Amino acid sequence: MRWVPHVIQEINRVIDTRLKxxxxxxxxxxxxxxxxxxxxxxxxxxxxxxxxxDAMELLAAQVDQQTVRYEQFIEFVPSGYVETDxxxxxxxxxxxxxxxxxxxxxxxxxxxLVAFVADRDFAELxxxxxxxxxxxxxxxxxxxxxxxxxxxxxxxxxIAVSRAPDGQFAGFRCLMRAIDRx
Amino acid sequence: xxxxxxxxxxxxxxNAVQDLVQPKLEARRKDNESGPQRERDEELQICLEExxxxxxxxxxxxxxxxxxxxxxxxxxxxxxxxxxxxxRHGNVRxxxxxxxxxxxxxxxxxxGKPLAVYLPEDSRKVFRARLHELANDDAGEAVExxxxxxPREADAVRVAVRASAARDVNGRVSGARWLLRPSRARxxxxxVSVPDRADAAGESD
Numbered sequence: 001m002r003w004v005p006h007v008i009q010e011i012n013r014v015i016d017t018r019l020k021x022x023x024x025x026x027x028x029x030x031x032x033x034x035x036x037x038x039x040x041x042x043x044x045x046x047x048x049x050x051x052x053x054d055a056m057e058l059l060a061a062q063v064d065q066q067t068v069r070y071e072q073f074i075e076f077v078p079s080g081y082v083e084t085d086x087x088x089x090x091x092x093x094x095x096x097x098x099x100x101x102x103x104x105x106x107x108x109x110x111x112x113l114v115a116f117v118a119d120r121d122f123a124e125l126x127x128x129x130x131x132x133x134x135x136x137x138x139x140x141x142x143x144x145x146x147x148x149x150x151x152x153x154x155x156x157x158x159i160a161v162s163r164a165p166d167g168q169f170a171g172f173r174c175l176m177r178a179i180d181r182x
Numbered sequence: 183x184x185x186x187x188x189x190x191x192x193x194x195x196x197n198a199v200q201d202l203v204q205p206k207l208e209a210r211r212k213d214n215e216s217g218p219q220r221e222r223d224e225e226l227q228i229c230l231e232e233x234x235x236x237x238x239x240x241x242x243x244x245x246x247x248x249x250x251x252x253x254x255x256x257x258x259x260x261x262x263x264x265x266x267x268x269x270r271h272g273n274v275r276x277x278x279x280x281x282x283x284x285x286x287x288x289x290x291x292x293x294g295k296p297l298a299v300y301l302p303e304d305s306r307k308v309f310r311a312r313l314h315e316l317a318n319d320d321a322g323e324a325v326e327x328x329x330x331x332x333p334r335e336a337d338a339v340r341v342a343v344r345a346s347a348a349r350d351v352n353g354r355v356s357g358a359r360w361l362l363r364p365s366r367a368r369x370x371x372x373x374v375s376v377p378d379r380a381d382a383a384g385e386s387d
Contacts, residue, residue, distance in 0.1 A: 018225070041203045042222065045229040048192075048199050052236035055192055058185070059243035064351045066250035073258060073265075076324065076346050076359050081257075138260060158262050165248045173257055 015050045080155075080176035083162070086169055088113050088126060100155065100178060102148040113172065118144040118152055129159050130169050137161060142179060154179045189244050196237045200230060259289075264341075264362040267348055272297050272313045275357060284341075284362060286333040297360070302338060305329045312345060316358045319347040331362060340365040 074081045080097030084090050093101075093108040101108065101116055108116075114123050122143060129139050138160035145153040158175040207223055207230070258265060264281035268274055274292045282289040285300050298306045312325055324346040330338045344361040 039222070041206065042226050042229060045199055045203060045226060045233060048195055049229060049233055049236055051192060052196065052233065052240060055189060056236070056239055056243055059189070059240065059247055061351070062185075062247045063243060063250055066247060066254060068349070068351050070250065070254040070257070072346075072348060073254065073359065076344075076361070077261070078344060078361065079263075138262070140262065160256070160260055162253065162256050165245065165252055175261065 015046050015053070018046055077175065080174075082108070082113060082172075082174045082176070084113050084171045084174075086171050088172065091171065097176060100147070100153060100176060101145060102150060113174070116146050117157075118146050126159065126172060129172065130161055132161065145176070186244070189240055193237055193240060196233050200233060204230060264364075266292070266297065266360045266362070267357055268297050268313075268360065269357040270317045270355065272310070272358075281362065284331065284333065284339065284364065286336045300331050300333065302330055302332050312343075313358060316345055316347045317355055319355060322347060322349075328365070 074092070074094045077094065078096060080100040081092075081094040082090055082097050083092040090108045090111050090113055093105045095105065098105045098108065114126070119125075125139060125141065129137065138158060140156060140158045143155060143157050145155050147153050155176045155178050160173050162170045162173050164170045203226065207226055210219070210223055258276065259278050261278055262280060264284045265278045266274055266281045267276040274295050274297055277285075277289045277292040279289060282292060285292065298309055301309050308327070309329060312327060315325060324344055326342065326344050328340065328342055331341050332338045341362040341364050344363070345358050347355045348357040348359050350356045
């Protein structure tokens with residue numbers, strides 16, 4: 001379920017209606033103690049539910065904010081940026097990377113990163129970086145990129161590991177800059 | 183209380199409500215209640231189920247926030263070039279390790295400081311004009327200019343600046359992003375020490 005504002009508002013409206021109904025249905029002094037107790041239970045449940053829905057709204061907004069921040073940053077970076085999954089398949093490439101490799105970003109998605117690097121030992125380099133136990137470990141070197149149509153491109157590439165919140169290896173992040181040999 | 187603490191507190195509260203109400207509900211069910219009381223308990227049961235779903239969703243959203251935050255932080259913090267984010271007034275909101283190294287201080291020390299204090303007096307006017315442009319930027323284009331940065335207790339450094347407006351989810355300008363590329367680094371590969379300058383000369387982004 002997507003916690004968009006109108007869904008959250010609708011759920012809150014339903015909770016409000018139910019809470020109001022409970023309040024008006026609770027007869028002052030006429031109800032047995034058991035009934036009052038059950039009404040209290042329901043009210044507590046509904047109020048907790050309401051607090052949960054409010055918290056979900058805040059968290060959903062934070063997810064959106066973080067996503068926007070990330071998207072903006074990778075397009076701000078002037079270098080080509082490529083992100084892969086743990087198998088080395090490209091999950092994300094910015095416009096600069098697409099220009100360097102001369103493929104649209106959507107075409108790059110799902111392709112193995114090694115397919116775009118001519119250096120035979122590149123897979124070995126990826127393996128070495130992914131085996132590093134320390135967070136933030138990275139390596140840089142010069143490689144030859146295989147481009148769609150046209151000459152191969154010499155580029156410097158910076159490779160770092162990305163990890164899941166539990167510390168598990170989740171993929172690679174690469175920044176690439178062309179080196180113009182003149 | 184941090185946002186994460188608040189969510190943990192709420193999850194604890196949900197568990198407590200469930201632990202308190204569910205046994206009473208089951209006890210009443212065994213008593214074969216009927217009429218309005220049964221109807222009320224059914225509503226209570228539905229509410230408990232909704233709370234269970236809400237708790238799962240809260241955990242899922244909390245984890246997604248953590249994943250998104252980490253994805254950004256891994257790229258930003260460890261990027262080989264100096265990146266900063268400022269608010270609309272030019273106060274540093276975030277600085278990565280490379281930026282801190284360039285300005286000769288810890289990233290945490292930079293937080294909240296006006297970025298302009300790391301520029302010599304005579305460069306600040308141009309910097310503020312650029313910041314003003316970015317704050318009123320509708321096109322979303324990055325601006326580029328050269329300036330001088332003045333690190334703490336170190337020599338001034340010429341840098342090529344690339345900056346663009348940082349926007350919130352609604353597209354409103356909330357600040358600015360800055361890449362401060364030392365002029366020497368314009369010739370070098372990112373994060374690569376290139377002893378033979380001729381080999382790397384003329385990089386083009």
